[in-house]
Amino acid sequence: EIVLTQSPGTLSLSPGERATLSCRASQSVSSSYLAWYQQKPGQAPRLLIYGASNRATGIPDRFSGSGSGTDFTLTISRLEPEDFAVYYCQQYGNSPFTFGQGAKLEIK
C-alpha cells in the first residue's frame, strides 16, 4: 500500500498570499496518477487536480499541481476567502487507492 504524507498539517495564511501544500508518497506513484481535493465542512470533496497537474473542470487557474515520482505539490497562487478548507492528495496508480491524512488551510 502506498502511504501518502501531507505537509504541513495546518497552514495559516492570509487572503492574497500564496499557499504551497506538499504530498510525499512512500513509493513512486504510477504514471503520476495523483489527485488533489478540497473539502469544506459538511460537503463532499471537490476534485481540483488529477494526473498531478491537470485542473478539473471549472477549477480556477490559481490552483496548480506539479510533481512526479514520490513528491507532489499543490499551489494556490493567490488565496481567496473561499479557499480556506481541508485539502487531500490521493494516489490512484495502485490499488488500494490511498489518501493523504489531509492538510488544513486556515485564515491567519
Add this chain to the structure above:
Amino acid sequence: QVQLVESGGGVVQPGRSLRLSCAASGFTFSTYTMHWVRQAPGKGLEWVAALSYDGSNKHYADSVMGRFTISRDNSKNTLYLQMNSLRAEDTAVYYCARGVAARSGNFQHWGQGTLVTVSS
C-alpha cells in the same frame, strides 16, 4: 448533469448487515468504473471499493476485504455496497463516486453521502 444519490444508511448493531445504494443519472453508467469512499466523523477520506463498468473487476481496501461486497445493476443505473459483519470502526459517511474518465481512479463526481452508524 451527473448526479449520484446514495441511500440505505442508518444505525445498525455491531455484527449486523446493511446495504447501501447509489442511483446514478446524467451519464452512461454502464461504461464507468464506480467507487465507494468513506469518511469517519472528524476524520480523513478512505477509499473503500471499486467496480469496473461491467462488474468483472472488483478491488477492496484491506479494512473491508471479506466483509463488504460491491456490485452494480447497469439496467437500473445503480451501484451497491453490501456491508456484513459491521464494526464500530465502519461508522462513517459513505460516498459513491465517479472519475474523470471511464476507468479513472480519481473522483470527480460525488454523491451527497449516506451516514452509517454502527452502535449497540
